[in-house]
Amino acid sequence: MATGNINVSVENIFPLIKKFLYSDHEIFLRELISNATDATLKLKHLTSIGESKAEYGNPFIEVKVDKEGKKIHIIDQGLGMTAEEVEKYINQVAFSGAEEFLDKYKDSAKDAGIIGHFGLGFYSAFMVADKVEIITKSHTDAPAAYWVCDGSPTFILEEADKKERGTEIILHVSEEETEFLEDSKISELLVKYNKFMPVPIKFGTKTETLPKPEGAKEEDPAPTQEVDNFINNPTPAWTKQPADLEDKDYKDFYRELYPMQFEEPLFNIHLNVDYPFNLTGILYFPKLDPSVGIQKDKIQLYQNQVFVTDNVEGIVPEFLTMLRGVIDSPDIPLNVSRSYLQADGAVKKISSYITRKVADKLSSLFKNNREDFEAKWNDIKIVIEYGMLSEDKFFDKAKNFALIPTVDNAYFTFDELKAKIEAAQTDKDGKLVVLYTSDKDAQHSYIQAAKDKGYEVALLDSPIVSHLIQKLESTYENTTFVRVDGDHIDNLIKKEDTTVSKLNDEEKEALKTTIEGVVPKETYTVQVEAMDSQASPFIITQPEFMRRMKEMQQTGGGGMAMFGNMPETYNLVVNSNHSLVEKINAAENDEAKSALIKQALDLAKLSQNLLKGEDLTNFVKRSFDLI
Incomplete structure (x- = not known):
């Protein structure tokens, strides 16, 4: 058995760092400014605890672009480095000075805001530069140091004559990366990555308008002056x-x-x-x-x-x-x-x-x-409803403040709505029925019919309503949601039926057979019912379960794919007490009956926005013929 250390060759790893460490080459500026920020914040901490005798002052980071010389300068007034520290932090790939600093001062420096962790950020410079220079002067009395490397494992480290504390990094931009020599590009990156860095960042100058001098004429231009351009807000x-x-x-x-x-x-x-x-x-x-x-x-x-x-x-x-x-x-x-x-x-x-x-x-x-x-509900409901569906812990809290508006612009929590409708809206099995509309305009006639009977109609018009009511039904036992144009509400909600049918059972069955012979059987299930004579003669409803499954399928409901492409199926509720039904029964022949049935069906389809294409064309032609 043999043990030992894996030997990593610098010649092999350097091209990997240079080419593949970062997904975007533009990251180099973020990394180098982060390093400059760390150097500044480290100095701030050391001066605050008395470990540095340097005057902290009001340091900033400066970025300069020398387009003609094809160079970018990043200059800070931070901690600086000695030659020994350059050897340690720059020449040892992946040695993080930030990590070492935080470890050394772990108790006092935990809130210092040090950014670095991995010790690799400096080498991002070589993604855009053929050569990189460092000129640095430590906050101590140590001599300044100069380091240069051309992207190979070879470097030069020697003494420099820099007098001011801090570090200047000079990038000699390669021919392939000259876009980074444009002021507009550097400005864009500084705003993108460094807009809120905790140390001021200077990039060039800007023109500032001054107040007009006393006595100046209105048409006289205001004086201007060039001032340093600081691009960031250090205290957001x-x-x-x-x-x-x-x-x-x-x-x-x-x-x-x-x-x-x-x-x-x-x-x-x-x-x-x-x-x-x-x-x-x-x-x-x-x-x-x-x-x-x-x-x-x-x-x-x-x-x-x-x-x-x-x-x-x-x-x-x-x-x-x-x-x-x-x-x-x-x-x-x-x-x-x-x-x-x-x-x-x-x-x-x-x-x-x-x-x-x-x-x-x-x-x-x-x-x-x-x-x-309540006034803001329509603007925020999609977030809250989505959260109630996706996060159980959020649902537990949100059910106490999530609102259900009605078509009359009243707002209720679900518990409040239950209390309001409990007496009037229960079905034959004793379940509480919450009637709702998803579109006040398209379902207006159905809403009005429900309100005429004294029912409360909720307005649930978000795109995920089918999923949401499924969640509410599973949470609140003995409660069901039914869209107002769904299964006919006279069948659903328990109430004393006082309407007398004009047709006997045999006549109802005959009428049903006649209508079934005209309407498409695969699409419509015919129901003949005695209703108020003022109610519509033909009413199209859709079984709540089928309609809800289709809606959930359209909005990405989990597991809904198992239902495949569900066919469109509807109930056709015929009001046996309407005068039009009398006309159908009294029609001279089957052709006349069929024409009346088709016209009534198309009118019902039209009210539900279901009349399209050839059917709509035929309806218009038939309507003109009738008048």
Whole structure:
């Protein structure tokens, strides 16, 4: 048996780091600025505990582009390095100075905001540069050092004459990466990745308009001056305590995150926890269009104020990815390139915390200002309903504040609605029947018929309503939901039947046979019933179960594929007391009866938006012939 150490050849590993460590070459700027930020924050910590005699001052990071010389400079005023530290941190691939610093000062530096972890970020420079130089001066009295490498395992390290504390990294940009010599490209990357870095970042200058001097004419141009251009906000709202922020601060920060979003958010949720994990952030509820095609990827994930991704799947529960805002946590496990999540127990805890925090906020809004909550319901309901379907713990909290509006613009929790309709809306088996509409306009006649009978009609018009009512029915025993144009409500809801039929049973059966001979048997099941003479002569309804299964299938219901492509089947309810039925029975011949039946059926189909194509063309022609 033999044991030993695996020998990793620098000649072999360096090209891998250079070419494949990061998925996007643009990451080099994020990594180098992160290193500069760490160097600055380390110095801040050491000066605060008296371990550095340097004057911290007001340091910043500067990025310069020398297009003619094909160079990019990243300059910081941080800790700096001695020659020995360059040897240790730069020449030893994957030795993380940040990790060593946090380990050495683990008690006092836990809140220092140090970003680095893996010690590989510096080498991202070689993805865009043929040669990299480092000129660095330590905060101690040690001589400055100069390091240069051309992308091979060979380097030069010697003394330099730099007088100011800090580090300057010079990238000699390769011919293939000259896009990074454009000011617009660098500016775009700084805003994307470093917009909220905790150390000010300077990039070039900008023109600032000054007030006009006293006595200046209206047509005189205002004076201007060139000032340093700092591109980032080092203290974004989520880094502050909620007690230090007002409503205006949250709205201003929303506009900073989404400058092209003109509508104000409905409300926000400030996340701030330090145990059992560190997490800060602000989530906003925007106005949402209640459709299944909602745009996601609007929540930005940061790690110590460094942008990581706007794909927060896994950290934020699926139903909350429709929100907007920021989440920042140093405890989120990322891969070595800081580009992808590595799921573990911490991520699940964070997701559960966010779910609970959102539920608590919504509950608070409901209890403290129900009128305002009701006014915002249509803009937020899709998130809450989706959450109730996908997260059982969220459902347990949300069932107490989720609202069910009625067609008369009244709002009830489910328990409140049950109490209101319990006496009037039970079926023959004693089940509570919740009548609802999914489209007030399309189902208007059915709604009116239900209201004429004194029934309450709920308005449930979100695209996931079929899934939601399935969940509610499984949670609340002895309750069923029926769409107002579904199985005929006179058959469903228990009530004393006082309507007398004009036809006897034999005549009803004959009428049914006549109509069945005209309408397509594979599509319609004919029912002849005695109703008020003012009710429609022909009413099309759809069996609740079949209609709901089709809706769930269309919106991606789990397991619905087993039903295959379900056919369209309907009930055709014929009012035996209507005068049109008398005309059908009194028609001279079968042809006349058939024409009346077809016309009545098409009118019923028209009211349900089911009349299309050739059938619609024939109906229009037949209608003209009749008049």
